[in-house]
Amino acid sequence: MNDIKISVLGSEGVGKSALIVRFLTRRFIGEYASSSECIYRKRVSVEGRQVNLELHDPCSQPCEGQSTLNDQILWADGFIVVYDISDYASFITAKAVVHLIREIHLGAAKRDGDSLVFLVGNKQDLCHMREVRREEAQRLAAESRCHFYELSAAEQHQEVVLIFSKMVQNASLGGKAKERRRRPSGSKSVVKLINNVFGKRRKSV
Ligand SMILES: Nc1nc2c(ncn2[C@@H]2O[C@H](COP(=O)(O)OP(=O)(O)OP(=O)(O)O)[C@@H](O)[C@H]2O)c(=O)[nH]1
Numbered sequence: 001m002n003d004i005k006i007s008v009l010g011s012e013g014v015g016k017s018a019l020i021v022r023f024l025t026r027r028f029i030g031e032y033a034s035s036s037e038c039i040y041r042k043r044v045s046v047e048g049r050q051v052n053l054e055l056h057d058p059c060s061q062p063c064e065g066q067s068t069l070n071d072q073i074l075w076a077d078g079f080i081v082v083y084d085i086s087d088y089a090s091f092i093t094a095k096a097v098v099h100l101i102r103e104i105h106l107g108a109a110k111r112d113g114d115s116l117v118f119l120v121g122n123k124q125d126l127c128h129m130r131e132v133r134r135e136e137a138q139r140l141a142a143e144s145r146c147h148f149y150e151l152s153a154a155e156q157h158q159e160v161v162l163i164f165s166k167m168v169q170n171a172s173l174g175g176k177a178k179e180r181r182r183r184p185s186g187s188k189s190v191v192k193l194i195n196n197v198f199g200k201r202r203k204s205v
Pocket residue numbers: 010011012013014015016017018019029030031032033034058059060061122123124125126151152153154155202203204205
């Protein structure tokens with residue numbers, strides 16, 4: 001059985017935890033703990049094969065034993081790079097992250113599968129406050145050989161599941177035999193996740 005490691009990256013508050021929680025529990029809770037980085041594990045089936053999925057949810061606040069962005073990029077097989085469509089600065093960060101992933105993977109002679117970076121514009125329900133034009137994000141995705149999606153973790157469940165499933169499938173096909181790499185610190189089960197998501201109060205947008 002092979003392992004698939006996916007890191008969800010992007011600036012603070014773009015909805016990384018919301019997307020992961022949606023995928024794992026089907027729910028949108030509105031407030032998510034972000035005081036520690038975590039790896040959530042789930043066994044999934046890809047084309048009849050059992051695969052161990054590890055999902056890395058980084059925290060934006062400084063925390064004990066925090067991994068660097070470089071570590072996270074070297075660790076993962078696939079990346080979901082998230083920005084908030086109502087926050088242009090978060091798009092600039094996403095752009096920098098996408099470029100860094102390409103640079104690090106090429107520099108380290110890691111496989112650079114075209115489909116292993118997904119650029120995701122979250123909070124589509126806030127389109128009345130849109131700051132990032134869809135065309136601009138599409139252009140970045142095309143230039144950087146990423147898949148591109150816009151969605152709302154708050155309002156959509158199927159779309160979120162589809163993105164994670166596609167990522168798992170692509171990573172699974174691309175990475176049969178891979179060297180083990182250092183993992184970011186922290187590891188939690190889905191049960192712990194349920195407790196964790198209630199751990200911090202934060203205003204919903
Ligand atoms: N309107 C709207 N709000 C969202 C959506 N997704 C997440 N949020 C809200 O955005 C805020 C931040 O979401 P998080 O999932 O904690 O964001 P994060 O990227 O994990 O943040 P850090 O862990 O601090 O880096 C929360 O208040 C969420 O309820 C969405 O699709 N639409």
